[in-house]
Amino acid sequence: MTRRTLLDFFADLSALDGEFIAFDDGYRTWSYTYAQVAAAAHAFAARLRAQGIGKGRAVAVWGENRAEWIVALWGCLIEGVVLVPIDYRASAEFLARVATIVDARAILVGDAVDRERVTAQVPVWALAEMRPGDSDPVRPKADATAITADDTAEIIFTSGATSDPKGVVITHRNILANIVPIEREMAKYKKYARPFLPIRFLNLLPLSHMFGQAMATFIPPMLPGTVVFMRSYAPEDIARGRDIRGKCAMEDVLRDVAAAAEKAAEAGKVGIVGYCWGGLIVYVAACRMGDKLSCASGYYGGNIVSYLNEKPAVPLILHFGALDASIPMADIDRIRAAHPDMRVHVYEGADHGFNCDQRRQFNDEAARIAQRRTLDLFATHLA
Secondary structure, eight states, X not given: OOOSSHHHHHXXXXXXXXXXXXXXXXXXXXXXXXXXXXXXXHHHHHHHHHTTOOXXXXXXXXXXXXXXXXXXXXXXXXXXXXXXXXXXXXXXXXXXHHHHHHTEEEEEXXXXXXXXXXXXXXXXXXXXXXXXXXXXXXXXXXXXXXXOTTSEEEEEEOOOSSSSOOEEEEEHHHHHHHHHHHHHHHXXXXXXXXXXXXXXXXXXXXXXXXXHHIIIIISGGGTTOEEEEESOOOHHHHHHHHHHHHHOOHHHHHHHHHHXXXXXXXXXXXXXXXXXXXXXXXXXXXXXXXXXXXXXXXXXXXXXXXXXXXXXXXXXXXXXXXXXXXXXXXXHHHHHHHOTTSEEEEETTOOTTTTOXXXXXXXXXXXXXXXXXXXXXXXXXXX
């Protein structure tokens, strides 16, 4: 197999079948195929062209591990644009210094960083906007940008904690020098992996580092396999969270809710409120527990669309943030269409978790309005 540039690798990746990336953001799991990621990369490349960001120009990316990060990488490589990765845990000041050094023409930001602190006078795009499958298909342009092995692919910067940040220029040739020998050796043993496919890679290394990139972007397609990203990088958080959610079937959770409602009913009528996963539980409980509940209020519950065939049996209101990338507006529209008489509120400027004052996404105004609506609902139906 010929590997003159990384785009040769991308051409093979684009033709693969199966799941490439799974991203668990803590609220739901997103799954994307190789074809979807490749199509999204071409769409992002087209966006760069439309903005006049061409070969040799730089784009910085400041965000957590997610599918759109890899989409951005390949989109830049297609156009010959230099990607400048910034660890999402780095400060906004560090980002600003690096963006100035490389003369970044755009900055991509994730959900785990504070977009409002980006001070550079260039376009700031949310990685969530580039979700694979969300955009219309884009045909690869006929006059593809000429890329050579010695063209710069990325510039990786040091922390700059004790001096000015220093960038290391990484070319296509540099990256290929690392991955081609691995690919050659793996090819000898692929037949032995077949009984275990698809092999899943849980990647806890940041994509802003080259080893993390290799294990997420280049190694899985060699099998092919699936790379899994999770929101938290703390192993104990990952183990605990997945263990709890894996053991909690909806039927078991509802039995707990029913037991709590029966106990609360000793004091009168019962209402229920829930947040995030609890928002989903509230919706299902409102549908199935009309004999135990009098009303319900659910905040930013993910995956409600999987239960739209069930109709709430008690008055129910739902609250969503307009900026919540984990619950697309298309899902909210489906909820409204399925239950036109149900009150569904969308709060402009609010993100997922807007009611939690321990999170960066806390939105005081949206939280106060949603609380008032919830208390009014309870006052009406629990009196």
